[in-house]
Amino acid sequence: MMRQASRQLDITSRGQGLMDVTRPIAEWVSRQEIGEGLLTILCRHTSASLLIQENAAPAARADLERYFAQIAPESGDYAHDEEGADDMPAHLRAALTGVTLSIPVVGGRMALGTWQGIFLFEHRRRPHVRSLAMHLIGR
Amino acid sequence: MMRQASRQLDITSRGQGLMDVTRPIAEWVSRQEIGEGLLTILCRHTSASLLIQENAAPAARADLERYFAQIAPESGDYAHDEEGADDMPAHLRAALTGVTLSIPVVGGRMALGTWQGIFLFEHRRRPHVRSLAMHLIGR
Amino acid sequence: MMRQASRQLDITSRGQGLMDVTRPIAEWVSRQEIGEGLLTILCRHTSASLLIQENAAPAARADLERYFAQIAPESGDYAHDEEGADDMPAHLRAALTGVTLSIPVVGGRMALGTWQGIFLFEHRRRPHVRSLAMHLIGR
Numbered sequence: 281m282m283r284q285a286s287r288q289l290d291i292t293s294r295g296q297g298l299m300d301v302t303r304p305i306a307e308w309v310s311r312q313e314i315g316e317g318l319l320t321i322l323c324r325h326t327s328a329s330l331l332i333q334e335n336a337a338p339a340a341r342a343d344l345e346r347y348f349a350q351i352a353p354e355s356g357d358y359a360h361d362e363e364g365a366d367d368m369p370a371h372l373r374a375a376l377t378g379v380t381l382s383i384p385v386v387g388g389r390m391a392l393g394t395w396q397g398i399f400l401f402e403h404r405r406r407p408h409v410r411s412l413a414m415h416l417i418g419r
Numbered sequence: 420m421m422r423q424a425s426r427q428l429d430i431t432s433r434g435q436g437l438m439d440v441t442r443p444i445a446e447w448v449s450r451q452e453i454g455e456g457l458l459t460i461l462c463r464h465t466s467a468s469l470l471i472q473e474n475a476a477p478a479a480r481a482d483l484e485r486y487f488a489q490i491a492p493e494s495g496d497y498a499h500d501e502e503g504a505d506d507m508p509a510h511l512r513a514a515l516t517g518v519t520l521s522i523p524v525v526g527g528r529m530a531l532g533t534w535q536g537i538f539l540f541e542h543r544r545r546p547h548v549r550s551l552a553m554h555l556i557g558r
Numbered sequence: 559m560m561r562q563a564s565r566q567l568d569i570t571s572r573g574q575g576l577m578d579v580t581r582p583i584a585e586w587v588s589r590q591e592i593g594e595g596l597l598t599i600l601c602r603h604t605s606a607s608l609l610i611q612e613n614a615a616p617a618a619r620a621d622l623e624r625y626f627a628q629i630a631p632e633s634g635d636y637a638h639d640e641e642g643a644d645d646m647p648a649h650l651r652a653a654l655t656g657v658t659l660s661i662p663v664v665g666g667r668m669a670l671g672t673w674q675g676i677f678l679f680e681h682r683r684r685p686h687v688r689s690l691a692m693h694l695i696g697r
Contacts, residue, residue, distance in 0.1 A: 282421045284421070284455060284456065284457075284558070286455055286525055288530075318457075320457055320521045320522075320523055322521070322522055322523055322530060322531075324530065324531065324532030324535065325532050325535070326471070326472055326473040326532070326534050326535055351490065352486070356486070358478075358482045359478040359481055359482055360476050360478035360481075360482050368479060368482050371472065371479055371483060372482075372483065372486050374472075375470055375472060375483060375515075375516060376515055376516070378517060379471050379535075380471070380520055380521045380522065381521075382521045411532070413523045413525065413530035414523070415455075415456075415457050415523035415524075417421075417456075417457060417556065417557075
């Protein structure tokens with residue numbers, strides 16, 4: 281019998297940068313008792329995004345943050361600037377990295393690789409409460 | 420009882436730029452009478468893409484279009500140029516932004532954030548008919 | 559009656575570049591005898607990614623590879639460099655292109671456009687075995 285579950289997960293970011301959110305998501309999945317299925321996550325914001333990335337090397341995370349600060353810089357000449365210098369670059373970085381993830385579930389766990397973690401990528405300078413809509417279907 | 424629905428939605432773009440397609444998608448979802456579920460959309464082209472972005476500020480949209488014109492410019496030195504100067508940059512912009520979206524459905528509506536809209540990002544200069552494959556599953 | 563199927567597909571890449579993996583995925587889908595549904599694919603690595611791109615023009619593929627070598631170059635100044643000069647750029651290219659795809663299935667086949675193929679984008683210089691987690695749900 282196929283079942284589904286939905287849940288909104290609110291995460292308070294610590295300001296600009298990558299934040300590992302694998303654990304609260306994995307815990308919610310494990311509580312649904314769905315052995316095989318599909319997990320979908322949507323970040324419900326336009327200045328934060330979701331990324332599956334390297335979960336072991338903090339230096340890789342810092343390089344990644346620096347990279348996006350370079351290719352979508354605050355110093356750009358933007359027409360949309362009334363919400364602060366970090367707002368338009370935030371939209372660009374969210375467009376480049378995306379706000380939805382789809383992850384197969386096998387044996388009651390997300391089928392992530394050994395070195396993969398799920399990261400909330402906060403693009404605004406100040407901390408924000410970010411809500412993630414999660415959906416799980418399977419049996 | 421779990422159900423699903425599929426539909427192809429054809430959109431005529433107005434040439435290069437972002438086009439808000441949230442409404443026709445939301446209308447199709449609401450007609451399926453699936454309260455909780457998962458919506459998936461695939462843009463069936465390699466020179467147009469799908470983006471969830473800021474739905475309120477036209478200036479943000481213009482900045483976003485300008486940004487992608489800068490980082491994947493027509494003036495690049497491309498080997499694949501027989502289909503026009505705007506063709507290869509179109510593939511690059513589609514690779515950077517992606518052609519599929521997965522959106523949880525809650526209370527019969529897409530769980531998008533307040534400021535999120537779904538945009539068809541046309542990367543070719545001339546208008547094109549773009550077909551989106553939609554799939555909805557749930558109950 | 560809704561059904562689902564899961565499978566891990568291992569692909570040996572030939573080193574840096576795009577590799578068309580549409581066929582083995584399409585064959586697995588066709589064997590599941592699910593006429594209408596949703597296919598999800600996750601690349602279980604942080605230095606390879608998945609892309610839906612132009613399947614006909616090899617020159618477009620070469621341009622795409624060159625482009626990502628330019629915007630996320632090996633010559634960048636990275637803190638995370640102990641795994642080789644091609645490692646950090648690999649993470650950046652994977653972040654820009656993404657590791658999951660969601661594709662509606664119609665008439666027993668993926669609803670890809672005529673010119674769309676699924677590509678494994680290997681970002682490391684040396685060949686690697688890359689595992690893809692596939693999930694199909696429908697009826």
